[in-house]
Amino acid sequence: MSTSAEPVAQRADRRLIALRIALPILVGVVFLGTWQILVTWLQVPKFVLPAPSLIATAFVDDFASLMGSLWFTLTVTVEAFILAVVGGVALAVLFSQSEIVATALFPYAVILQVTPVVSIAPLIIIWVGYDNVRVALLILAWIVAFFPVLSNTTLGLRSTDHNLRNLMQLYGASRWRILTEVQFPSALPYLLAGMKISGGLSLIGAVVAEFVAGSGASTGLAWRIIEAGNRLDIPRMFAALALLSVLGIAIFGVLSAFEYLMLRHWHESAVRREN
Amino acid sequence: MDQRPPDHITAAPSLAAKPPIVTLDGVSKAYANGTVALRDVNLSIGRAQFVSLLGPSGCGKSTLLRLIAGLGDLTGGRIDWPGSAKASDGTPKRDLGFVFQEPTLMPWANVFDNVYLPLKLGRLSRKQARPRIMDALAMVGLEKFERSYPRELSGGMKMRVSIARALITRPSVLLMDEPFAALDEITRFRLNDDLLRLWAGRDWTVIFVTHSVYESVYLSNRIVVMGARPGRITADLAIDAPYPRSEAFRMIPAYNEYCRMVSAELHATMGEASPE
Structure with a gap:
């Protein structure tokens, strides 16, 4: 240049x-x-469609309780997401090391994924108890979020350049070295793509689970929406909804930035072309 | 025209008489689907030889190279490394470098880290490894590119990095699997010369797989011609032209004669009449 x-x-x-x-x-x-x-x-009546100014007023009036709920939903989402990434990657590594384990367990991971979370939610909530709704939300959000990480990382670990793996064998590298030196970096773009999907799903999981839990025991944004709906307090409902959108966008933004930082030097998806 | 090799061309056994560094004894390889890739291959390669394995595609020359490297199991026969030290478990410590047809670099690592890989696996710290890596990069003319990523390099440069990586452990045998086949002719000629320069004055062996008669004659002092279905050795020829060789070597009559002879062997192997 x-x-x-x-x-x-x-x-x-x-x-x-x-x-x-x-x-x-x-x-x-x-x-x-x-x-x-x-x-x-x-x-238009405000219980049908409130004006943006009214929503803003509701947001300011209920600021403290909305922020409390935002914090609750945010922490559940982030914790579920972290557990999903850790669990998904750990399972993927296990699957990549043993064909037998992969064959035996993968169908069950799929079953967990394809069963709608709404339908398992009541069961999980009964199991962990209504005084432990937060734990139930975590479990449910995790179930929704871990699969993209698992399947993407599994694919990534398998897509390592065969010759690169041969080269490692030639130098007598152990399985662990092969995993950490070449398989894991090869899988990174796949893992990051899985994480972007998983981040959004964690939020969806946390919100849907709270809808199903439905009692006042939980205090996230989903509950604020149900509560506002019951009272026909539509401006407040919109305020909670807007916060959820912002949260979703923030999660996506942070994960996209993270992906860019990790891949900017070498991966086609992140490298900027001059032509 | 006379098909007889010129009388200054000697048969290869004179070369094999040096103490062998690797011997292949009745090596066979069959795949699970029944394809016989190699049948009864006997070969003895000595120190300081530059051996080309030349043959049509499907003759098992790449398979043979991989077996020598210890990648994949033999179906029959054995491969010995007479002079090599044994590891604690009794298997010979293979002291090898390998260059694939593709550069096979780690795209996430820069040039320095790619060349560092074999030393890193040998538990050498970056600091300890640094002078050796810079030497290796200087050897292939890439000392200014240590921080570049593979995607920023041309095909020829990537191949140089691959060669630097293979040489960083100072192996006694360098195995190369059609390393320049995907490069343009100008780059290939230049890398041929670089390779000869690196090989000269060192006491190491190169086993070089190629399907180019001209390339094999230019580089090697021994050419092993292989035939297909099943893969086997059909001729073992010595190229007694002196080193160093340069572009001028391509112009002299002896070079052409060698090419004609090797080409005739190759066509005989493939069951075809020589084009002459």
């Missing part, structure tokens, strides 16, 4: 980044503005 071309390229880059941020914000502002104007103009 010539030095004279660099500032031009950088300027173009900056314009592109600014556009990428500004454009969605502009769309959001226009959308909210239109919503506000239409609701006021058509005099």
Whole structure:
């Protein structure tokens, strides 16, 4: 790259980044503005569709309780996600080391995955008890979230360049060295893709499980939505909903950034092309 | 034209008479589906030989190379390393480098770390390994690229990294499986010369799989011609031209004569008439 071309390229880059941020914000502002104007103009009742300003007011009024709920849902989601990644990777490593274990257990992992979480939730909640709903939520969110990590990592560990593995054998590397030196780095892009799916699923799992649990024993955002619905407090419902969306976007954003940081030097998906 | 090899071409056994570094005795390989890849291969390779395994595709030359490297089990026969030290469990310590047809680099690691891999497996610290790695990179002309990632390099450069990695353990035998087949001719010629330069003045052996008559004659002092279905050795030829060889070697009559002779052997192996 010539030095004279660099500032031009950088300027173009900056314009592109600014556009990428500004454009969605502009769309959001226009959308909210239109919503506000239409609701006021058509005099839509607030228990059908509240104006954005009303939702904002509800958000400020209930700030403390909403933030408490956000924290609850966030911690359940993050804990379930971490357990899903640890469990998924551990199982994938186990599967990659023993064909017998993989053949014996993989169908059960699939069964756990394809059974709708809503249908297992009541059972899990009864088992762990209503005074332990948080644990039940964790288990349910984990069940939903671990499979993408497991199946992606398993695929990744199997996709290691065969010659690279041969090379390791040639130098007398142990199974563990082969795993850590070549198989695991090869599987990393697959694992990270699985984590992005799994992050969203952890949130879905935590929310759905709380809906099913349904009692006041849990205090996450899902419960705030049910509670607001029962009281026809629709602005508050929207406020909780908006928080959930923001949480989902934040999880996706953090995981995408993490993926980029891990792969930016070498993987096709993260490397920037100059042509 | 006279099919007889020129009289200054000697048969290979004179080369094999040196103390062998590896001997193959009745080596056979059959795959589970019944395909016989190799049948009764006998070969003795000595120190400081540059041996090309030459043959049509499907003659088992790559399989043979992998078996010599200890990758895969023999169906019959044995491979011995007479001079090599034995490991504690009695298996010979193979002192090998291997270069695949693809560069086979770790895409997530930079050039330095790729070359470091064999030493890392030998539990040498990065700091201890550093001078050796920089030497190896200088040998292949890549000392300025230690921080580059494989995707940033050309095909020829990647192959150089692969060669540096294979040589970093200072092996006594370097095995190469059609290493330059995927490269353009200009790059291939240059790497041929680099390889000869690295080989010259060192007391090590190269076993080089190729399907190019010209490449094998240019590089080797011994060419083992193999035939297909089943894979077997059909000729063992000495190339007695002196080293160092350079581009000028491609122009002299002896080179052409060797090429003609090897080509004739290859066609005889394939059951075809020589094109002459």
